[in-house]
Amino acid sequence: MEEKEISQAVISRLPRYFRYLGELKDQGVERISSQDLSELMSVTASQIRQDFNNFGGFGQQGYGYNVEFLYQEIGKILGLHKKHHLVIIGAGNLGQALANYMNFEKRGFIISGAFDLNPKLYGKTIRGIKVKPMEELEQFVRANNIDIAVLTIPKTSAVEVANRLVDCGIKAIWNFAHVDLDVPEKVQVENVHLSDSLMKLSYNINRYELDKN
Amino acid sequence: MEEKEISQAVISRLPRYFRYLGELKDQGVERISSQDLSELMSVTASQIRQDFNNFGGFGQQGYGYNVEFLYQEIGKILGLHKKHHLVIIGAGNLGQALANYMNFEKRGFIISGAFDLNPKLYGKTIRGIKVKPMEELEQFVRANNIDIAVLTIPKTSAVEVANRLVDCGIKAIWNFAHVDLDVPEKVQVENVHLSDSLMKLSYNINRYELDKN
Numbered sequence: 001m002e003e004k005e006i007s008q009a010v011i012s013r014l015p016r017y018f019r020y021l022g023e024l025k026d027q028g029v030e031r032i033s034s035q036d037l038s039e040l041m042s043v044t045a046s047q048i049r050q051d052f053n054n055f056g057g058f059g060q061q062g063y064g065y066n067v068e069f070l071y072q073e074i075g076k077i078l079g080l081h082k083k084h085h086l087v088i089i090g091a092g093n094l095g096q097a098l099a100n101y102m103n104f105e106k107r108g109f110i111i112s113g114a115f116d117l118n119p120k121l122y123g124k125t126i127r128g129i130k131v132k133p134m135e136e137l138e139q140f141v142r143a144n145n146i147d148i149a150v151l152t153i154p155k156t157s158a159v160e161v162a163n164r165l166v167d168c169g170i171k172a173i174w175n176f177a178h179v180d181l182d183v184p185e186k187v188q189v190e191n192v193h194l195s196d197s198l199m200k201l202s203y204n205i206n207r208y209e210l211d212k213n
Numbered sequence: 214m215e216e217k218e219i220s221q222a223v224i225s226r227l228p229r230y231f232r233y234l235g236e237l238k239d240q241g242v243e244r245i246s247s248q249d250l251s252e253l254m255s256v257t258a259s260q261i262r263q264d265f266n267n268f269g270g271f272g273q274q275g276y277g278y279n280v281e282f283l284y285q286e287i288g289k290i291l292g293l294h295k296k297h298h299l300v301i302i303g304a305g306n307l308g309q310a311l312a313n314y315m316n317f318e319k320r321g322f323i324i325s326g327a328f329d330l331n332p333k334l335y336g337k338t339i340r341g342i343k344v345k346p347m348e349e350l351e352q353f354v355r356a357n358n359i360d361i362a363v364l365t366i367p368k369t370s371a372v373e374v375a376n377r378l379v380d381c382g383i384k385a386i387w388n389f390a391h392v393d394l395d396v397p398e399k400v401q402v403e404n405v406h407l408s409d410s411l412m413k414l415s416y417n418i419n420r421y422e423l424d425k426n
Contacts, residue, residue, distance in 0.1 A: 006420075009296060011413055011416050011417075013410035014413075014416065015410075015412040016393075017224055019391070019406075019408075019409070041393075042393075055400065059341060066262075075418075078416045078417055079415040079419025080415060081343070082419070084415060084418070088340075092310065093306050093310030093313055094306075096308075097306030097307035097310055105414070108409060109415075142261075148418075150413065162375075170416050170419050171421075172417070174410070174411060178316070180254075185370075186421065187418040188418050189266070190410050190411070190413055190414040190417070192407065192410055193228070193229075194311070194314070194340065194405065195228065195230035195232075195316055195320065196404050197223075197228075197387070198317060198322060199228040199293065200225060200228060200291075201385050201387055201401055201403040202292040203224050203290065203292055204293055204385070204403070205292055205293045205297070205361075206290075206291070208384075208399065
């Protein structure tokens with residue numbers, strides 16, 4: 001499929017399409033019009049068509065979209081037809097929560113290893129994965145074809161660990177540390193800055209109350 | 214301060230400004246030019262000026278910005294000068310990770326209660342907070358002036374729990390459940406859809422590899 005530079009805004013919306021289509025598929029729905037999908041997802045039908053046109057359109061108008069086909073195609077665009085191998089760095093509550101999240105595995109994201117600085121956690125098992133000391137990180141990443149590292153460590157150590165990961169050839173970092181990482185362009189980074197998200201919520205509460213008065 | 218409708222894109226960037234300014238402040242920096250701030254944050258100086266102009270501009274050009282003042286002002290815009298009281302619903306690993314995150318409290322987000330469906334967790338203490346049964350939710354929210362509910366429960370129960378929260382007057386939901394909530398406009402919702410974020414990462418890995426070949 002020919003793909004041009006797609007904006008990150010469009011890409012951000014793809015997982016949501018994928019999620020809704022997955023639910024429709026589970027409910028046995030075979031076809032859906034852009035109008036019905038639009039109502040279900042509370043976005044305009046024109047937005048949906050525009051988004052899909054970035055990838056060639058996917059479906060005949062009038063006929064609507066074939067749910068299974070669209071689900072598979074968007075999955076492919078998202079790279080979900082390939083397996084990814086992950087390590088979690090930081091085996092605290094957040095790292096454990098992510099490791100225990102079964103849905104990631106269903107989508108092809110396999111948690112292969114977990115690492116921590118804290119010797120008390122060494123050997124602890126999370127879903128069959130033993131927590132290892134940080135010294136073993138590089139060797140493990142290289143030997144196990146790891147492409148994604150999940151950083152759930154404090155920001156003070158995140159930058160150094162990110163550099164180590166880059167040096168051993170990681171392809172992507174899913175960053176929960178509250179710091180922006182400066183890595184080469186070939187390394188993909190997706191930040192989940194929880195505090196930022198909470199502050200945005202706080203802004204919207206405050207804004208609503210100011211508007212009300 | 215007079216504020217017009219500000220786009221969510223601008224609002225999304227405010228916490229990042231706040232974070233960088235807090236770090237500068239901690240380092241004892243008193244003034245910073247938009248040029249230096251721009252380099253530090255890897256955004257254009259014109260973007261910074263445009264963003265700040267939404268709120269009246271904040272600083273004299275040439276002189277640069279007063280770091281402490283700007284930090285305080287952005288904090289106020291984000292509503293961080295007011296305390297927020299939170300309940301966590303779902304006391305599993307993710308709920309515990311969030312409850313244990315000290316930084317939230319530093320910013321005025323006080324975790325007041327934790328709830329779970331699982332009787333095994335009742336009475337368990339997370340940072341001094343006892344996990345309570347779901348039946349006590351409404352009474353607790355009303356009696357303790359709770360404004361934010363953190364939903365770390367499976368999507369199957371999230372919709373029902375969100376409705377219960379709306380009925381007892383919650384102002385905002387920080388939603389980690391993998392479902393879109395349909396709540397009245399007066400209730401602010403901020404979604405953290407972790408799977409969506411991981412899929413976006415997968416897209417970018419896939420995209421990079423396709424481009425390379």
